Each structure stands twice: as C-alpha cells, then as structure tokens.
Amino acid sequence: MRENLSKKASAAGQGENPDGVDAVAISARNIVKTYTIGREGKPMLVLDDVSLDVRRGEFLAIIGPSGSGKTTLLRIIASLESADSGQVIAQGRPVTQPSAERAMVFQHFGLFPWKNIIDNVKFPLKIRGVKDAEATAIARDQLRRVGLKPQFEQSHPHQLSGGMQQRVGLARALATDADVLLMDEPFGALDAQTREVLQGDLARVCAQTSKTVILVTHDIDEAVLLADRILVLTAGPGRVGEIVDVDLPRPRWEYDVRAHPKYPEVRRHVWDLLRSHITEDGANDGD
Amino acid sequence: MQTPPSQAASLRPDAVTAEAALVPSPVAGRPPGSVLRASWWQLALRRWWPPAVFGLAALILWELISQSINPLLFAAPSRTVEAFGELILSGELLDALIVTLSYLVPGLLISVVLGIALGIFMGRSVTWGTLLQPYLDAIYALPRVAIIPLVILWFGVGYEARIFIIVLGSVVPIAMSTSAGVRYTSVKLLEAARSFQATELQIIRHVVIPSSIPFIISGLRIGTERALVGAVIAEVFLSLTGLGGIIQTEAERFNAPYVIAAALVYALLGGLSMTALGAIERRIAAWKAA
Amino acid sequence: MTATDTKRLRRFNTARTLRQSPMWAKHLTLGLGLIALWELSSLFLDPIVLPPFHSVVVAFFVLLFNGSLIAALGQSLLLLVLGLAAALVTGLVVGIIVGRVSIVERMVVPFLGALYAMPTIALIPLMLVWFGFGLGGRVVVVWLVAFFPMLVAVHAGVRDAPRDLTEVARSFGVRREITLLRTVILPSALPMILNGLRLSVGRGIVGMVIAEVYLRLGGIGGLISEYGAVFRTDYVIAAIASLPALGLLLAAGVEYLERRVRHWRR
Structure with missing residues (x-):
C-alpha cells in the first residue's frame, strides 16, 4: 500500500518530468467502476478508487478473489471498457480508446476461426496497413518465437490444441510490436501441464523482448512464477490490497523457481492476503 | 463456430425441416456391416434403386391414365418429352430462358448487394434493426401478386417492373438472415478486433462478414427461391415473356405438355442454384470444426 | 451472456x-x-400513382362498411381453410407413411428435394386449367402450394420421433402401429407439424391471392384486381392492407389449434 502511494506520487509528477515517462509505462489513477445488472437493478461497485503504476519493462501480475474486478481493471486499462471516473495514462497521455500500443491476449484466445494461423497473426498488421510480404515475415518471426512449428501456418484454429492456440494469440500480440502486453488469464482455459509449459515460454519471451506485461490471473503460482510485482486486489468492491515484491532471481526460465528457498515464503504471503479478503467478504459473485 | 439454425429456423423453418428431411434417415440407411465390402456402384445401386423404381412406376401410371383420358390435356409423359424436344429444337426454350435470366440474374444480384448491406446495417445498429424489422416482416409476408396493380402503375409492365418484383421478394430474406448473422457475431471476437484498433469497416470486413457467411448463404437460399417465383409472377402477370410466358400462353391453349416442359426448366434453375449455393457453403465454411 | x-x-x-x-x-x-x-x-403525384394516406384510410372504411370487404374476406377465408385443410390431411397421411415405412421413404425422399425446390407457382395456370376455374380449381391451387411444406414437416417430425420412447411403448405391449402413432410419434412430432402448418398458411395466402388475381374473381385478390382495373389506387392499397388481417386471423387459428392439441397431449 505504501509503495503504491509513493508510486502514485511519482506518477503525478510525470507530466512535467520526462524521466517519469521513461520509468512508468502505464498508470491507472483512481479508477471507479460500477455495473448495473438489468435495467433497474441496483448499481454494484466493482472497482473502488484503484490506482497503480506499471514500470517500463516490468511484469506486473494482478491477482484477487473472484469478484474483485481484476479483469474489469485490465479491460479498463485496455480501453475495452470505460471507467466511471478516474484515468488511465500511457506514455504521459490519457487513454481513451484501444490502441495497438497495448496488445491484448485473451483467455478465450480470440482467434478468428475463419482465418488460418498466419492470417490471424497478420491481422493487427493488416489493420494498420502493413504490406502483405512484410506482415507475413513479421508473423513468421513471432510464430517461431512462441515455438509454433511452420507447418501449422496454414491450419485453422480449430485444428490446434488449446495451448497452441494461445501461442498463436501470444504471437499475434507480439506481432503488433506493442510495448505493453495485457493478458487476461491467458492460461485459464488450459490444462495444468500445458499451462506450466506455456508459463515457462512466456517468461522466456518476455525476458527476450523486454515487454511491459500486465497479467491478470487467479493462480498464485503463476503470479509468483512470472511477476516482478503482484498487485493483490480485495474483493467486492475491488481495492488495492497490497503490492508484493517478488524477490526471486531472474531470468527465472533458466532454473526451477519453485525449488528456490524464497518461493514458499512469497507464495504463502500472497495466499494469506488473498485468504483474508475471501473470508472477510464471504460469498462473492463471479466476475 | 456458431451454428445458424436456431435463428434461421425462426426466419424460415421450412429450410431447416426440409434439409433435415432430405438427409437419409438411419432407418433408410444400410446396415453398417454390409457396407464394408461393397464397391461404389453396388452402393449406388442399393441407394438408388428404390427412387428409380418409384419414379418409373409413377411415370408409367401417369402415362397410362392420361392416355386413356386425354394425353394432351393431362400431359402424358411421352407427350411432355416430345414437347420438350420440340421447344428445344425450335430454339424457343433457349430464347425464353435467356429472356428470363436477363432480369432474374440482375435482379438477384441487386437483391444480394442491397440485402447484405441492409442486413449488416440492421445487425450493427440495434435501434435501426428493431425499428425496421416490422416493415421488413410486412413486405416479406405480403403476397407479391397482390401488388401487381400498383407495380403496373408505378413501373409499367417492362424490365423495371420485373426487376422490382424480383428484388422486392428477395432482398428481405437476405437482409433478415444477414442481420441475424451479424447479431450472432461473437462479442469476444469483436472485442479482439477492437483491441487491435480495427475501424468499424475493418471489423465488418474481417469479423462480421466472415462470421455471418452461413447465415448469408441461408438467406441467399430463400432469396433465390423467391427470385424464381418473382420471375414467374412477373412473366405471367406483367407481360408474357420468358419461360412464364410459355407457361401462360400454352396453359390458355390447354397445351399441358408445353406448360410442364417450361415449368421443368424453372425447377432445373432452382435445383441448380441450390446445388451451387451448397457447394459455395461447403467451400467457404472449411474453417468450421467438423 | x-x-x-x-x-x-x-x-x-x-x-x-x-x-x-x-x-x-x-x-x-x-x-x-x-x-x-x-x-x-x-x-x-397523381393520385393514381400515389393516393394520399388519408384517402386510403377512407377507402378502407368505405370497403369495410359497404360490406364488400367482409364478403371478400369471407370468400378468401373459405378458399384458404378448404385448401389448408386438404393440405393438412394429405400432408399428415403421406408424411406419416413416408416417415414410418422405410421402403417408401427410400423411394420418395430424393424426389421430395426436387419437388421442394420447384417453384410450384409455375404450375398454377395448369392446375386451374385441369381443375376448373371454380372453387374446386382454386382450392387445388392453395393445396398445391401448401402441401409440400406440410409433407416435409410431418415427415421430418415423424422420422425424428425418439427411438427410445417408441421402444418404451413397445415394451409396454403397444403392438398396433396406430396406437404407437397416437401415443408417441405424433405427440413428439407435433411442434414440427405445427411449424409446417404455419408455413403452409403463409404459402396458402400467396396461392390464394394468385388464384384470385389470376382469375380476377372473388375474394381479396378479386377486389384488388377489380379496383386496379379502374385505377382506384386508394382502394387497391386498402384491399391489400386487409391481407395481413387474414394472415393474423389464420395465425391465431393455428395457435388455437396448438393449444387444443397440446391439451390433448397431456
């Protein structure tokens, strides 16, 4: 909490201070969001005054019990939804609409079933009017980077396993050359083994490309494994609970993180935070 | 991905039931064990002998009955074949077919373009879609023959009037089916496209249209069928030309074999276009999971 | 969602x-x-091309109060009900036979597709020539356009009757086909059959108008062509506007039937 406040202070000064622009990739300030269920339903507070700063090149995981609005927060950062009040600032400018500077990876992969794999990866490039040959070259590079064999280029998504589909989703996000990756429970729809393999690959890819990543997850291990810092949201309404520094050596894909002596400690700390919020608020509606 | 029938069914239950009915039932199918060693012609024989026998028997029965009463009035099959040959040899049938196609094809093309555009507009704008729906329903339910007097007053009996009759019947089902498809487009995929900063036009081109293709095709099926009916109506009620002209003129002369010969060409046109649409659908929908 | x-x-x-x-x-x-x-x-615009809206309204009430609209509706309705009843009965009989007797099904189904795609409207002039210009011929026209949707719907409904339920019935000693039909097959085919009936109503109206306009005789279609011939466009539009009323009336009829039959079903 303290760290969050201090960060906010530094972010507040960034408008005048060019160094601030370098340090902070994205910041969200005082985000408030309510949903109204049905036409005349009572408005439900989902996010209550949430602020955060994401440093350039940092891997931030957002974790929270269901109903904490973690996905909503990410969608507001992506501008897929608008906040009732508060602001998202990227590169020193307020964010008002989705941008290719922030590439999204979806839990449901979001691949177009009628496009083959390479065309799916080329999609954001074609949208921006990149020439076909160039787009193909970029797409090939990214597919190779995420470990997808070239023979699948002409396949359609339904012919691929879930893990492979999410590799394509990741390649598509990387193809945009965005500085920021927004990932909404990207491995949530995958089985446990596949998830573990993809987590390792994601760690490697992120280290190689030095992207700024915001990852929403409900999986504590995933958060500890991948993140530099973990933002723990409280439930119903979501507030910033604590920001946990994950003080484990990098690059993490080169050793068995779970075997590191500090790992259980960090994990238990995050779990304790989460558990206290879950019991505090009792039953939560799913988000 | 998505399967259109649930929406398309309300639009056109007959299409669904018809297709369902045309799939050979398990009862009618061969016991699986017996298939193993049969060659293709044995399979074809086993499948096609019943309809062949039935068709032949029906023809013979018809021939006998009509011969015994009045072969010309009741279009004995032999006379019909004769009439068909005669119409072909004299070139009359081909000429009539060309005349019919000369407004059937443009009319259908106009309907397709207008219908898809209108459908996308109505599907993307919930307000306009809801507002326009009752008017489309009314046009769809209105028998076109009923407005023939109005069409004559507005467009005369020439080419424009025929095009109007065809478009009026075909544009609505295409638009309704397309807008159903557009509304069925996955919100998740729309969002994925939007997250990459796609514009509305890019979203329509890359997401909305491809995902609506099955619906558009099912709209085209009804649209084509109604275009054919429109052509007949225009030819019989507006001015006696084309295939409908043959039908009406020969019916007035009680020349039933010629009427049936011309009607068969219409049936052929219908069958051909349905087969073509089926082929297009299979090609385009290759991305769908089996 | x-x-x-x-x-x-x-x-x-x-x-x-x-x-x-x-x-x-x-x-x-x-x-x-x-x-x-x-x-x-x-x-x-010339009122022949487009009469003002209010004169169409006036024309509608004139037709309504001088009785000609009611008379025309009555004639059309009679034609429709006869034609549709014929289509319903023949569709049920043929559909059940096709759906239950596998050899018949194998013989007929390929033709159903072709007949279904056929624009039956092209045969209407012939039907009138064959069956006369009187009520009989017109009923045949309505039957012709309404029969195929009915047949296809009944066939599909009967064919897709759940096999396990027919087996249950058999295991309880139901031997006669007619009992099986009444207890299991028709009830489960009912939604499809009613769907077919609704479709037949729509088509039947088209067939009815065609027959009437073609013969320039009787019913709403006759009214339309009568006023069309003397260029009273306001009356033409007013008569056309009464067609949806006919459609609604029949739709209500089908719904009534549905409620009755569903009641029997339970």
Whole structure:
C-alpha cells in the first residue's frame, strides 16, 4: 500500500518530468467502476478508487478473489471498457480508446476461426496497413518465437490444441510490436501441464523482448512464477490490497523457481492476503 | 463456430425441416456391416434403386391414365418429352430462358448487394434493426401478386417492373438472415478486433462478414427461391415473356405438355442454384470444426 | 451472456441518434414520419400513382362498411381453410407413411428435394386449367402450394420421433402401429407439424391471392384486381392492407389449434 502511494506520487509528477515517462509505462489513477445488472437493478461497485503504476519493462501480475474486478481493471486499462471516473495514462497521455500500443491476449484466445494461423497473426498488421510480404515475415518471426512449428501456418484454429492456440494469440500480440502486453488469464482455459509449459515460454519471451506485461490471473503460482510485482486486489468492491515484491532471481526460465528457498515464503504471503479478503467478504459473485 | 439454425429456423423453418428431411434417415440407411465390402456402384445401386423404381412406376401410371383420358390435356409423359424436344429444337426454350435470366440474374444480384448491406446495417445498429424489422416482416409476408396493380402503375409492365418484383421478394430474406448473422457475431471476437484498433469497416470486413457467411448463404437460399417465383409472377402477370410466358400462353391453349416442359426448366434453375449455393457453403465454411 | 456483455454489445452497436427515448416512441416517430412523407409526396403525384394516406384510410372504411370487404374476406377465408385443410390431411397421411415405412421413404425422399425446390407457382395456370376455374380449381391451387411444406414437416417430425420412447411403448405391449402413432410419434412430432402448418398458411395466402388475381374473381385478390382495373389506387392499397388481417386471423387459428392439441397431449 505504501509503495503504491509513493508510486502514485511519482506518477503525478510525470507530466512535467520526462524521466517519469521513461520509468512508468502505464498508470491507472483512481479508477471507479460500477455495473448495473438489468435495467433497474441496483448499481454494484466493482472497482473502488484503484490506482497503480506499471514500470517500463516490468511484469506486473494482478491477482484477487473472484469478484474483485481484476479483469474489469485490465479491460479498463485496455480501453475495452470505460471507467466511471478516474484515468488511465500511457506514455504521459490519457487513454481513451484501444490502441495497438497495448496488445491484448485473451483467455478465450480470440482467434478468428475463419482465418488460418498466419492470417490471424497478420491481422493487427493488416489493420494498420502493413504490406502483405512484410506482415507475413513479421508473423513468421513471432510464430517461431512462441515455438509454433511452420507447418501449422496454414491450419485453422480449430485444428490446434488449446495451448497452441494461445501461442498463436501470444504471437499475434507480439506481432503488433506493442510495448505493453495485457493478458487476461491467458492460461485459464488450459490444462495444468500445458499451462506450466506455456508459463515457462512466456517468461522466456518476455525476458527476450523486454515487454511491459500486465497479467491478470487467479493462480498464485503463476503470479509468483512470472511477476516482478503482484498487485493483490480485495474483493467486492475491488481495492488495492497490497503490492508484493517478488524477490526471486531472474531470468527465472533458466532454473526451477519453485525449488528456490524464497518461493514458499512469497507464495504463502500472497495466499494469506488473498485468504483474508475471501473470508472477510464471504460469498462473492463471479466476475 | 456458431451454428445458424436456431435463428434461421425462426426466419424460415421450412429450410431447416426440409434439409433435415432430405438427409437419409438411419432407418433408410444400410446396415453398417454390409457396407464394408461393397464397391461404389453396388452402393449406388442399393441407394438408388428404390427412387428409380418409384419414379418409373409413377411415370408409367401417369402415362397410362392420361392416355386413356386425354394425353394432351393431362400431359402424358411421352407427350411432355416430345414437347420438350420440340421447344428445344425450335430454339424457343433457349430464347425464353435467356429472356428470363436477363432480369432474374440482375435482379438477384441487386437483391444480394442491397440485402447484405441492409442486413449488416440492421445487425450493427440495434435501434435501426428493431425499428425496421416490422416493415421488413410486412413486405416479406405480403403476397407479391397482390401488388401487381400498383407495380403496373408505378413501373409499367417492362424490365423495371420485373426487376422490382424480383428484388422486392428477395432482398428481405437476405437482409433478415444477414442481420441475424451479424447479431450472432461473437462479442469476444469483436472485442479482439477492437483491441487491435480495427475501424468499424475493418471489423465488418474481417469479423462480421466472415462470421455471418452461413447465415448469408441461408438467406441467399430463400432469396433465390423467391427470385424464381418473382420471375414467374412477373412473366405471367406483367407481360408474357420468358419461360412464364410459355407457361401462360400454352396453359390458355390447354397445351399441358408445353406448360410442364417450361415449368421443368424453372425447377432445373432452382435445383441448380441450390446445388451451387451448397457447394459455395461447403467451400467457404472449411474453417468450421467438423 | 451477462449483463455486462449486453451492455458492451449495445454500446458497440447503437446508432447515436434516437438513443435516449424508449423503443415505442422511436417506432411511433418512424411510423408517423413515414405517413407524413407519404402525405407530402402524394401532393406532388397523381393520385393514381400515389393516393394520399388519408384517402386510403377512407377507402378502407368505405370497403369495410359497404360490406364488400367482409364478403371478400369471407370468400378468401373459405378458399384458404378448404385448401389448408386438404393440405393438412394429405400432408399428415403421406408424411406419416413416408416417415414410418422405410421402403417408401427410400423411394420418395430424393424426389421430395426436387419437388421442394420447384417453384410450384409455375404450375398454377395448369392446375386451374385441369381443375376448373371454380372453387374446386382454386382450392387445388392453395393445396398445391401448401402441401409440400406440410409433407416435409410431418415427415421430418415423424422420422425424428425418439427411438427410445417408441421402444418404451413397445415394451409396454403397444403392438398396433396406430396406437404407437397416437401415443408417441405424433405427440413428439407435433411442434414440427405445427411449424409446417404455419408455413403452409403463409404459402396458402400467396396461392390464394394468385388464384384470385389470376382469375380476377372473388375474394381479396378479386377486389384488388377489380379496383386496379379502374385505377382506384386508394382502394387497391386498402384491399391489400386487409391481407395481413387474414394472415393474423389464420395465425391465431393455428395457435388455437396448438393449444387444443397440446391439451390433448397431456
């Protein structure tokens, strides 16, 4: 909490201070969001005054019990939804609409079933009017980077396993050359083994490309494994609970993180935070 | 991905039931064990002998009955074949077919373009879609023959009037089916496209249209069928030309074999276009999971 | 789909205009606007081409009160009911036979597809020649256009009757085909059959109008062509406007039937 406040202070000064622009990739300030269920339903507070700063090149995981609005927060950062009040600032400018500077990876992969794999990866490039040959070259590079064999280029998504589909989703996000990756429970729809393999690959890819990543997850291990810092949201309404520094050596894909002596400690700390919020608020509606 | 029938069914239950009915039932199918060693012609024989026998028997029965009463009035099959040959040899049938196609094809093309555009507009704008729906329903339910007097007053009996009759019947089902498809487009995929900063036009081109293709095709099926009916109506009620002209003129002369010969060409046109649409659908929908 | 999704969708799709008012107000605005446009453009056009809206309304009430509309509706309705009843009965009988006797099914199904794709309307002149220009011929026309949707629906419904339920019935000693039909097959085929009937009603109206206009005789179709011949466009439009009423009436009839039959079903 303290760290969050201090960060906010530094972010507040960034408008005048060019160094601030370098340090902070994205910041969200005082985000408030309510949903109204049905036409005349009572408005439900989902996010209550949430602020955060994401440093350039940092891997931030957002974790929270269901109903904490973690996905909503990410969608507001992506501008897929608008906040009732508060602001998202990227590169020193307020964010008002989705941008290719922030590439999204979806839990449901979001691949177009009628496009083959390479065309799916080329999609954001074609949208921006990149020439076909160039787009193909970029797409090939990214597919190779995420470990997808070239023979699948002409396949359609339904012919691929879930893990492979999410590799394509990741390649598509990387193809945009965005500085920021927004990932909404990207491995949530995958089985446990596949998830573990993809987590390792994601760690490697992120280290190689030095992207700024915001990852929403409900999986504590995933958060500890991948993140530099973990933002723990409280439930119903979501507030910033604590920001946990994950003080484990990098690059993490080169050793068995779970075997590191500090790992259980960090994990238990995050779990304790989460558990206290879950019991505090009792039953939560799913988000 | 998505399967259109649930929406398309309300639009056109007959299409669904018809297709369902045309799939050979398990009862009618061969016991699986017996298939193993049969060659293709044995399979074809086993499948096609019943309809062949039935068709032949029906023809013979018809021939006998009509011969015994009045072969010309009741279009004995032999006379019909004769009439068909005669119409072909004299070139009359081909000429009539060309005349019919000369407004059937443009009319259908106009309907397709207008219908898809209108459908996308109505599907993307919930307000306009809801507002326009009752008017489309009314046009769809209105028998076109009923407005023939109005069409004559507005467009005369020439080419424009025929095009109007065809478009009026075909544009609505295409638009309704397309807008159903557009509304069925996955919100998740729309969002994925939007997250990459796609514009509305890019979203329509890359997401909305491809995902609506099955619906558009099912709209085209009804649209084509109604275009054919429109052509007949225009030819019989507006001015006696084309295939409908043959039908009406020969019916007035009680020349039933010629009427049936011309009607068969219409049936052929219908069958051909349905087969073509089926082929297009299979090609385009290759991305769908089996 | 959650409320959030619908909300999102709405924001995605809604045209910015007319956004705040309730839907009925928008419908009213559009309807009145169209009527106003109609009135306005009729000022500049020959009433033969486009009579003003109000004179169509007047024409409608004239037709209603001088009894000719009621008489015409009665004639059309009689024609429709006879034709549809014939289609329903023949469709049921043939559909059940085709659906239950596998050899017949194998013989007939390939032709069903072809017959279904055939524009039956092309045969209407012939039907009238064959069966006469009287009520009989017209009933045959309505039957012809309504029969195939009925047949296809009955066949599909009967064929797809759940096998396990027929087996249950058999295991309880139901031997006779007619009992099986009554207890299991027809009830489960009912939704499809009613669907087919609805479709047949729509087509039947088309067939009815064609027969009437073609013969320039009787019913709403006769009324339309009668006034069309003397260029009373306002009366033509008024007569056309009564067709939806006929459709609604018959739809209500089908619904009534549905309730009755569903009652019997339980």
